[in-house]
Amino acid sequence: MSTLTLDTVSHYRGRGFAHTHDTPLLIRHHSQKECRYVVIAPWLDFMTRWNEGKVTAAELTDWQTTALRAVLGHVHSKSPFYRRRLAGVNLDIKDLADLAHIPYTTKDDLRDAMHGMLSGTVADAQFYFETTGTTGRPTPCPRSAMDFDLNVAPLAHALDLIVRKHFTDDGERPILAVVAPNDVHAACLSLSFAAKQIGIAKLDLFPITPTLGFARFFEVLVELRINMILCSPGLLMALAEMSSSYGVEVPDDLAVKVLLTTGEMCSDGMGRLLAQTWNADVYNFMYGSQEAGCPAVTRPDGTVVAIEPTYLLEVLDLETETTLGIEGYGELCLTTLVPGLKPLIRYRTGDLVSIAPDSTGRRTVKVLGRVKDMTDLGGRKRSAAEIDNTILADPELIYGYELEVHAVGGQDRVHVRVKAKEGADHDQLKALVAGRVTAAFGVPAEVTIHPLLDLKSATGGWVSWKTARIKDRRAQETDDIETRSAADLARAVEQAI
Helix, strand or coil: CCEEEECCCCEECCCCCCEECCCCCEEEEECCCCEEEEECHHHHHHHHHHHCCCCCHHHHHHHHHHHHHHHHHHHHHHCHHHHHHCCCCCCCCCCHHHHHHCCCECHHHHHHHHHHHCCCCHHHCCECCECCCCCCCCCECCECHHHHHHHHHHHHHHHHHHHHHHCCCCCCCCEEEECCCCCCCHHHHHHHHHHHHHCCEEEECCCCCCCCHHHHHHHHHHHCCCCEEEECHHHHHHHHHHHHHHCCCCCCCCCCCEEEECCCCCCHHHHHHHHHHHCCEEEECEEEECCCEEEEEECCCCCEEECCCCEEEEEECCCCCCEEECCEEEEEEEEECCCCCCCCCCEEEEEEEEEEECCCCCEEEEEEEEHHHCEEECCEEECHHHHHHHHCCCCCCEEEEEEEEEEECCEEEEEEEEEECCCCCHHHHHHHHHHHHHHHHCCCEEEEECCCCCCHHHHHHHCCHHHHHEEECCCCCCCCHHHHHHHHHHHHHHHHC
16 A cells, blocks of 8 residues: 655745745655655746746746656556556657547546545555536545645735735735535645635635534635635625625625635626625636636736646547647646646546636636526527626626526527615616627527525525536426436525525
């Protein structure tokens, strides 16, 4: 049996990611048969230079190509799944375009292979995580020290830049509340290490637990004057709506300055709604998953950039399912460039993205929902982000919405149920939303104001934006795992309130 231990630690300058390696960071593999070292200092050094804008396009391509060859050899040698999947495949990658000849990995592969996907055993892990199981069988996601540290590094860098932007030397120190499950999920622990690395206070504050609950949740926000919150967008809006029931008014009674969203899609419209509701600056902090880690993080200007030293991002055409390369509009496909415990090769995430370069050459990532959450309206498939942005265009008037799609006489019709903010003119709101929906999607729209939306609209986004927001009456309803999971989450919230 082998275990992983950290022989030494890297030393950091100040609060940021910049560091020296007077004592390199080494990971020792102990077993009866081998004792070898993996030096991760090169990854940290390269990532630091990349963060500082000192890596040229040619250097990045060379780094990614070399890392890709190493990872392919690593999984072929150590992962039972990839040994079978890559049998007979030419792994002698000359350039990144050769990646197109490598087979995809799917979510079904992860569920079928389970521990056979790993390049080692769970005992080789530093930490054990797994997927939520809300969309299918939970799959193991253990991370070695190398995996974990190289995943935390970009989170720490992104968090540090936001802290430096919003908390100056005027005496106020950041206190970050992470509102997320912390059982076998990575977010809480990863943010603990990131916060420790940059020297800020952090606490886990998930109200949907018997040890906390919503009443104490709001008390802690007030007592500690929490000024940063990481949470899913839907739950943030639900918290704002229910706060008055606990004697707290959002935002008046709180000190929150910064909201960091994760866990589900945060469209531009939702971001504006959160900013207006909480009177705070909103960042779509990180994109990722339990199985894939964190391949993209925010910058202080609000854009989300790919972490290209440790991930290779491809875009797949929605119709042909072939690669469009490293930029474009389509399904996101990830390849891990770290030879850790569970590298994924050409992993089809199922997420709809738009990837484009910015003026600095970095690749920005806009997550537009899941591919399977696209909805046919007016004869065209519409992304979750398109629908969100259309309905949430007036953040001062609306808390949230649910959507029903009907077919009447062969024509699509939409019924939007809107939760209005206090003081909003209901007739004006209904006219605004109906007009925008019809103009954007070419379908008749009816809008009604509801005093209370289904709790699934707040928590169901953890499972699926579509499951949370849309009821498609044109198709027969199915009792699938996503629908059941969203209902279970809603019941858990209702019991905790």
